Amino acid sequence: MNISRFTSVGLKPLTLVSGLIYGGLLNGADHPNIIYVMPDQFRNCAMHFWSEPDFNRYVRFKADPTHTPHLDNFAREAVVLTSAMSNCPLSSPHRGMLMTGMYPDGSGVALNCNSDRPSSNLKQDVVTISDVLSRNGYDCAYIGKWHLDFPTRNNPQHPGTYVENRNPVWDTYTPKDQRHGFDFWYAYNTFDEHKTPHYWDTNGERHDIHEWSPEYEAGKTIEYLKSRKQSGQPFFLVIGFNPPHSPYNSLNDCMEQDYDLYKNVPLSELLVRPNINPELKKKQACAPYYFASVTGDDREFGKILAALKELGLDKNTIVVFSSDHGETMASHVEDPKNSPYIEALNVPFMIRYPEKLKPHVSDLLLSTPDVMPTLLSLAGLKKEIPATVEGNDLTPDLMSLKPLKNAPTAVLYIKNADGNRDANGKVISYFPMSRGVKTDRYTLALTIDRKTNVLKSVLFFDDVKDPYQLHNLSVKDNRAVFQSLCKLMPALLKRANDPWYREKILSDIIPYSNPK
Ligand code: CA
Numbered sequence: 001m002n003i004s005r006f007t008s009v010g011l012k013p014l015t016l017v018s019g020l021i022y023g024g025l026l027n028g029a030d031h032p033n034i035i036y037v038m039p040d041q042f043r044n045c046a047m048h049f050w051s052e053p054d055f056n057r058y059v060r061f062k063a064d065p066t067h068t069p070h071l072d073n074f075a076r077e078a079v080v081l082t083s084a085m086s087n088c089p090l091s092s093p094h095r096g097m098l099m100t101g102m103y104p105d106g107s108g109v110a111l112n113c114n115s116d117r118p119s120s121n122l123k124q125d126v127v128t129i130s131d132v133l134s135r136n137g138y139d140c141a142y143i144g145k146w147h148l149d150f151p152t153r154n155n156p157q158h159p160g161t162y163v164e165n166r167n168p169v170w171d172t173y174t175p176k177d178q179r180h181g182f183d184f185w186y187a188y189n190t191f192d193e194h195k196t197p198h199y200w201d202t203n204g205e206r207h208d209i210h211e212w213s214p215e216y217e218a219g220k221t222i223e224y225l226k227s228r229k230q231s232g233q234p235f236f237l238v239i240g241f242n243p244p245h246s247p248y249n250s251l252n253d254c255m256e257q258d259y260d261l262y263k264n265v266p267l268s269e270l271l272v273r274p275n276i277n278p279e280l281k282k283k284q285a286c287a288p289y290y291f292a293s294v295t296g297d298d299r300e301f302g303k304i305l306a307a308l309k310e311l312g313l314d315k316n317t318i319v320v321f322s323s324d325h326g327e328t329m330a331s332h333v334e335d336p337k338n339s340p341y342i343e344a345l346n347v348p349f350m351i352r353y354p355e356k357l358k359p360h361v362s363d364l365l366l367s368t369p370d371v372m373p374t375l376l377s378l379a380g381l382k383k384e385i386p387a388t389v390e391g392n393d394l395t396p397d398l399m400s401l402k403p404l405k406n407a408p409t410a411v412l413y414i415k416n417a418d419g420n421r422d423a424n425g426k427v428i429s430y431f432p433m434s435r436g437v438k439t440d441r442y443t444l445a446l447t448i449d450r451k452t453n454v455l456k457s458v459l460f461f462d463d464v465k466d467p468y469q470l471h472n473l474s475v476k477d478n479r480a481v482f483q484s485l486c487k488l489m490p491a492l493l494k495r496a497n498d499p500w501y502r503e504k505i506l507s508d509i510i511p512y513s514n515p516k
Contacts, residue, residue: 030380031137031234032353033317037304038098038238039214039297040091040145040245041336043326044084044346045273046294049075058082058361060467061342062272067261067295070302074321075350079357079398084349084366085438088414089325090338091147091190092120094368098324099128099148099180101372101389103414103496110416110430113150113189115162115169117418117427121150124178127386129372133236134181136381141184141224143199144217144240149174149189156204164191173200186220187240194243194253194293212255214241218300222307229311234379241300244293244327246286246336254292261295262288273343275331275468283330290329318353318378322371332469340413340436340445340459341469353378357398363440364403367411369496370394390495410439410485412492415447432499437488443469444485446506453505486510 043064049055049072050063059082086094088104096102096109099122104110108123122128130140151172155161162169172189179185185202197213200206209216221239228235247253262270270287277283301321308314325337326344337344349366351357356378369391376385377395385393397403413436419429436445436459445459460473460482475482490512493501504512 032355032379033228033234033313034133034138034236034320034375034379035304035308035317036236036238036320036322036375037241037301039241039243039323041325041327042244042294042297042323042348043329043343044082044348045343046244046291046327047071047075047348055080055361058363060463064291064294065265065270065272066291067258068298070298070305071321071348071350074301074305074319074352077354077359078319078321078350078352079359080361081349081351081366082361082363083440084322084347084364085345085368085411085413086323086325086347087368087412088416089344089347090415091324093414093416094324095146095148096122097368097391098371099130100126101129101369101386101391102126103369103390103412103498104416105497105499106388106390109148111418111427113147113170115151115167116425117168118150119419119428119430122148122178122180127388128180129375130179130181130236130238132181132376132381132384132386133379134183136384137233139184139228139231139233139235140182141186141235141237142179142182142240143186143220143224143237144188144213145190145242146174146187146240147190149178151189156200157206173204175204176202182238184224186217190242192242192245192247194247197242212243212296214243214297214300215255217241218303221304225304225307225311225313229313239304241297243297244290248286248289248293250289254289255296258292258295258299259288262291271330273331273468275470277330277332280330280334283334287329290327315354318351318375320352320371320375321348321350323347338415340415340434340438340443342443342463342467345413345438345443351398358401360401362398362401362403364394364397365408365411365438365440366394367391367408370408374398390497410437410488410492412436412489412496412498413438413443413445414496414498415445417450432505435489435493435498435500435505437485437492439485439488442481442485444482446509448505453503455506455509490514 045061046064048068092109092113093104096107100107111120134140151169155163164171171191186199198208327336328343331343332341373385373393377393397407415434416430417433418427419431434447443461447457449456461469
């Protein structure tokens with residue numbers, strides 16, 4: 001229970017934590033700092049080190065031919081997951097799961113947030129990781145892309161208006177009472193002009209910048225880190241880079257020095273996956289710019305790591321590098337995300353914590369809602385994990401050199417679409433269009449018909465025999481495997497309090513009566 005994080009002027013913070021009064025600062029050794037770096041749309045295979053023998057033997061894919069020297073070094077110091085999955089691989093739903101440890105129905109964020117979708121908005125009454133850390137004495141900071149709020153006419157510079165004229169409105173200002181414990185704020189919701197970004201600061205002042213956004217955000221991050229050095233109070237810092245999110249079409253989107261690394265490489269050498277769709281020519285042409293954005297993020301991440309070391313904060317800071325979802329980049333379909341294809345589903349997840357985690361590569365199947373309880377546990381706050389959390393604390397699996405016997409064997413896949421609309425055309429519910437399961441070996445996604453809720457289509461892959469998912473398996477010819485995968489779904493859907501479980505959708509296929 002939080003009494004008061006900051007008492008009257010001049011006094012030290014006074015926080016009541018689980019019955020103990022900390023008349024001052026939390027013990028840094030027990031409560032490490034946490035930095036969570038999350039570029040948007042950064043696929044796992046886009047990191048160079050996966051092509052090195054020490055890493056390559058753990059994965060079934062060919063790494064993209066990128067230059068990521070800082071991530072490569074970081075990987076040697078971290079626990080590197082081959083199989084972290086973004087359960088609902090779309091911006092706002094992922095971010096909602098990350099912040100709350102709940103699946104989209106619980107977080108309130110089932111669809112991407114924009115002004116047409118009042119039904120998709122981070123719930124005010126949910127307890128987020130930042131709420132818990134803030135309550136337990138952490139200084140919490142958010143820099144970059146937030147994308148968890150329903151835009152309203154709350155422009156602090158022009159009261160009564162939206163912050164942009166687009167229809168629907170995507171970007172918005174997040175006022176203090178919606179920041180869930182984040183004390184330091186330098187963020188926006190969503191905006192895709194990478195060289196002219198803008199941010200609202202802690203006090204709601206807007207800053208319009210003429211610099212590539214990750215470069216600027218790394219600078220802001222380093223300023224923040226310097227400000228924390230003397231404090232002794234642990235901090236939780238999230239950095240939401242927008243690139244390599246689209247657009248990735250020109251030098252307006254990335255840095256020329258990074259583009260130069262790729263501009264003369266033939267597309268056939270940049271796009272190494274055998275599942276490239278030959279019809280997606282326009283998308284293929286984006287590859288040099290996408291990879292340039294990846295390399296730019298790598299450099300800015302490297303600057304943050306260097307500053308952390310220089311300030312002597314690296315040993316007692318947990319650093320995570322991950323993403324909200326991947327990017328198909330001309331494999332299979334045009335849509336870069338929001339599909340069960342591995343390019344979209346599989347995200348980087350590397351976690352460095354010199355005090356407790358021995359660097360290694362792990363095939364632990366991580367679901368997004370597992371991140372909050374795992375980080376809280378690593379931060380010495382296992383007892384503070386809220387009962388609302390639907391993910392698992394996977395700390396024991398990260399600490400051992402391979403996942404333990406009871407480690408997750410399957411992750412839930414979720415895809416939603418707009419549901420019902422009100423008289424003004426606003427989306428007031430979501431339609432739970434596809435659900436599925438990803439195991440080490442298989443991918444299964446079931447899509448239902450909007451009117452009848454009967455099975456409409458199936459995507460079903462053997463990811464061992466067919467790692468590029470070129471052959472959609474016949475259910476008829478693989479019925480036993482299909483049934484064994486369907487059998488995994490009730491327990492996952494129940495845990496997620498998913499509408500498929502509540503309404504027993506496809507009960508002719510999914511054995512709801514017996515969730516494991
Ligand atoms: Ca995104």
